[in-house]
Amino acid sequence: MTDEPPLRTTIVIPVWDSYVAPHFTAALESIRGQDVPVAVLVVDNASERPLPELPGVRVIQTPGRVSLGAARNLGLAHTETELVLFADADDILLPGAISRLQQELEARPELIAFALAFVDSDTGARHRWPRPWIGRLVRFPRLAALVNAVWAVYPITGPVLIRTAAARAAGGHADLDNGDARCLGAALLFRGPVGWSEQPGWVYHQRPGSNLDRFSGAAGIMASNRSVRARLREDPGAPRWLVSMLPLVAAAQDAAVAAHLVLAVLRRVARARSGRERA
Numbered sequence: 001m002t003d004e005p006p007l008r009t010t011i012v013i014p015v016w017d018s019y020v021a022p023h024f025t026a027a028l029e030s031i032r033g034q035d036v037p038v039a040v041l042v043v044d045n046a047s048e049r050p051l052p053e054l055p056g057v058r059v060i061q062t063p064g065r066v067s068l069g070a071a072r073n074l075g076l077a078h079t080e081t082e083l084v085l086f087a088d089a090d091d092i093l094l095p096g097a098i099s100r101l102q103q104e105l106e107a108r109p110e111l112i113a114f115a116l117a118f119v120d121s122d123t124g125a126r127h128r129w130p131r132p133w134i135g136r137l138v139r140f141p142r143l144a145a146l147v148n149a150v151w152a153v154y155p156i157t158g159p160v161l162i163r164t165a166a167a168r169a170a171g172g173h174a175d176l177d178n179g180d181a182r183c184l185g186a187a188l189l190f191r192g193p194v195g196w197s198e199q200p201g202w203v204y205h206q207r208p209g210s211n212l213d214r215f216s217g218a219a220g221i222m223a224s225n226r227s228v229r230a231r232l233r234e235d236p237g238a239p240r241w242l243v244s245m246l247p248l249v250a251a252a253q254d255a256a257v258a259a260h261l262v263l264a265v266l267r268r269v270a271r272a273r274s275g276r277e278r279a
Contacts, residue, residue: 009083012075016045023090030093069173069180097201101161112166112192116159116201145189156181159201179224183231225253
């Protein structure tokens with residue numbers, strides 16, 4: 001009889017209403033199919049839809065409907081393992097992902113997080129984000145942290161295993177419905193180096209009507225930018241030189257938003273033109 005491997009990782013999944021279905025069961029099965037044990041902590045964010053039976057899953061409830069970031073922070077507060085992963089209710093963890101992430105953090109104790117690549121659910125190919133150059137960027141921790149403060153380039157939700165103590169010290173997520181992970185990511189990367197592998201770890205679904213759809217316009221991005229600057233201004237883990245540079249960070253964030261919006265318009269125009277040519 002062999003000993004069970006130690007329980008090292010908790011996966012936190014907020015759910016409510018449409019996020020309870022239709023992919024939630026498949027997401028849980030992908031977690032149960034991992035080759036190492038994990039704790040699953042589901043945060044019921046005042047869902048009006050009843051949750052399915054969840055054997056072996058710990059469920060905690062918010063006192064009322066809260067932001068996505070606040071729901072994730074409640075899960076973080078109840079995490080009892082040394083490592084934590086923040087998941088969505090409709091994404092699929094690929095086989096062996098957790099063991100690979102744990103092995104990387106065990107082999108490299110200086111890292112405070114390690115991430116694997118995303119797979120697009122529609123195409124089956126590597127998702128366009130994070131950009132392929134992220135693996136080279138994280139070799140320069142300060143530069144990676146500064147770039148990430150301007151525009152999110154390193155994932156926090158998905159196949160990303162984070163040291164629980166570091167996530168708490170960084171202040172957790174912002175109290176927002178989208179862009180909440182940017183605060184955690186910005187503060188986290190200034191606390192220590194992070195790792196990256198192009199090995200696929202996650203099948204990513206972007207559904208119509210998701211938080212990303214509803215809050216990815218200019219107003220939502222700007223609110224996220226302000227939350228990042230506020231976090232870094234008050235964060236004792238942020239270097240003092242960074243605080244003095246926050247006006248420059250704000251200008252760079254604004255420029256990145258403008259470029260993002262222009263590129264989005266150009267992509268829509270190109271798709272429309274391509275559609276007319278095919279017709």
